[in-house]
Amino acid sequence: MDCCFEYVDVRVDGDEGPILAGFSACIPDRGLTALVGASGAGKSTLLRLLNRLDDPDAGEVRYKGRDVRSYDVLELRRRVQYVSQVPVTLAGSVADNIGPQTASLLAKVGLDAVLADRLADRLSVGEAQRMCLARALAREPECLLLDEPTSALDPDSKSDIERLVRRLADEGLTVVMVTHDQRQATELADRAIAVGTLP
Amino acid sequence: MNDLSGRVGLKEVALALALVAVAAAISRVRKADLERDILVATLRSFAQLLAIGYVLDFVFDGRGALTPIVLAVMIGVAALTSGARGRRIPGARAIALTALTVATGGTLGVLLLLGIVPALPRSVVPLGSMIVSNAMNAASLVMTRLRDDLAASRPEVEARLALGQTATEASAGWHRQALRNAMLPIIDNTKVVGLVALPGAMTGMLLAGASPSAAIRLQLVVMYMLLGGNAFAALMAGRMTVHRLFTPDHQLIRSLRREV
Numbered sequence: 438m439d440c441c442f443e444y445v446d447v448r449v450d451g452d453e454g455p456i457l458a459g460f461s462a463c464i465p466d467r468g469l470t471a472l473v474g475a476s477g478a479g480k481s482t483l484l485r486l487l488n489r490l491d492d493p494d495a496g497e498v499r500y501k502g503r504d505v506r507s508y509d510v511l512e513l514r515r516r517v518q519y520v521s522q523v524p525v526t527l528a529g530s531v532a533d534n535i536g537p538q539t540a541s542l543l544a545k546v547g548l549d550a551v552l553a554d555r556l557a558d559r560l561s562v563g564e565a566q567r568m569c570l571a572r573a574l575a576r577e578p579e580c581l582l583l584d585e586p587t588s589a590l591d592p593d594s595k596s597d598i599e600r601l602v603r604r605l606a607d608e609g610l611t612v613v614m615v616t617h618d619q620r621q622a623t624e625l626a627d628r629a630i631a632v633g634t635l636p
Numbered sequence: 637m638n639d640l641s642g643r644v645g646l647k648e649v650a651l652a653l654a655l656v657a658v659a660a661a662i663s664r665v666r667k668a669d670l671e672r673d674i675l676v677a678t679l680r681s682f683a684q685l686l687a688i689g690y691v692l693d694f695v696f697d698g699r700g701a702l703t704p705i706v707l708a709v710m711i712g713v714a715a716l717t718s719g720a721r722g723r724r725i726p727g728a729r730a731i732a733l734t735a736l737t738v739a740t741g742g743t744l745g746v747l748l749l750l751g752i753v754p755a756l757p758r759s760v761v762p763l764g765s766m767i768v769s770n771a772m773n774a775a776s777l778v779m780t781r782l783r784d785d786l787a788a789s790r791p792e793v794e795a796r797l798a799l800g801q802t803a804t805e806a807s808a809g810w811h812r813q814a815l816r817n818a819m820l821p822i823i824d825n826t827k828v829v830g831l832v833a834l835p836g837a838m839t840g841m842l843l844a845g846a847s848p849s850a851a852i853r854l855q856l857v858v859m860y861m862l863l864g865g866n867a868f869a870a871l872m873a874g875r876m877t878v879h880r881l882f883t884p885d886h887q888l889i890r891s892l893r894r895e896v
Binding site: 573 | 791792794796809887888
């Protein structure tokens, strides 16, 4: 099995001892992989290593067989899009955030086309999270990294986002999702990788 | 004599201490617990000014070649002060030192090259000291504001990085705000000069017996000089601070990420 991402004996130090100590795992190409674990186990840190918002203190992270540090970091981040836990809207309208393909991407993430001209910071949290997904998709990524994408949402928005993420994975995008929700890991994801001790 | 310059002796200085005693007494009565600070400030000001007085007498007395050394010491002390203010930024002292050197060198250079002021210790040292002390405040403001804002806005900054922006692009909004924040006090001072307060250089010249119109001309040069010096310092400090708060791979440095 080819790895899309691979962690090789990764250590990340925190202020009070290691956050991760000798973590190794393979995230296969395609499908939806969940990184599941208790809060503070280092799940988010693992995700941030994949698009190099952070680097390990020891060990190696590989993307398509090569050390992530061997890629141009800006190009890596375009190919590997990251969506944070709390949606971050940039100044301007929804269309300013997403770019030229706003209409089709709004449809893809299930948002009404009239929202294109709305100021991005006027969206509800659920809408904003979907806009962030559309903004990530606008970069035509190979992989999508999601950090607890539903933890800030109400139950309805949560199941909407889950269906959307599932569909993106089914359409061939490699999706890596961090979650503390065991149900999400087993029911939604194709496979789960445990980080630290399970909750 | 209609000026004060020759009339203030050590006796007059001692009498002025009565006002310090008033300040200390108020602190005592109101339990502000500032008596010790007032004492230290008074002693330090006395010692420091006495010392610089002798140094300047020495330099002005035909030893103008020492002028760059006097300025260098001023810049060095200011850089240590500003660097301590920004100590949570790696290399804050180096940032402050570079910013203040560029600000002082650039501004004095323009004044001297255009022949606006004569290249004499008597003009270069006091003007230089005004540039340094103002630029020090500007550099401190830019450094602390930029660092604190980027740390507080970490999720937004990282969202921008994750979308493929460079460190410069991702921090641009906060960078702009920090520059404005550092420049606004001097701009406001320039706007209200003469209306709200008679500024230092002009006050000094008036006390020394110069005509008001001569005092005003010098004051205008000083204000424009300070605007320029602050802009130089803020610009340099801002650029270098951004440079130090991100890694070459467009990551926020860890000390900034972990604290929030």
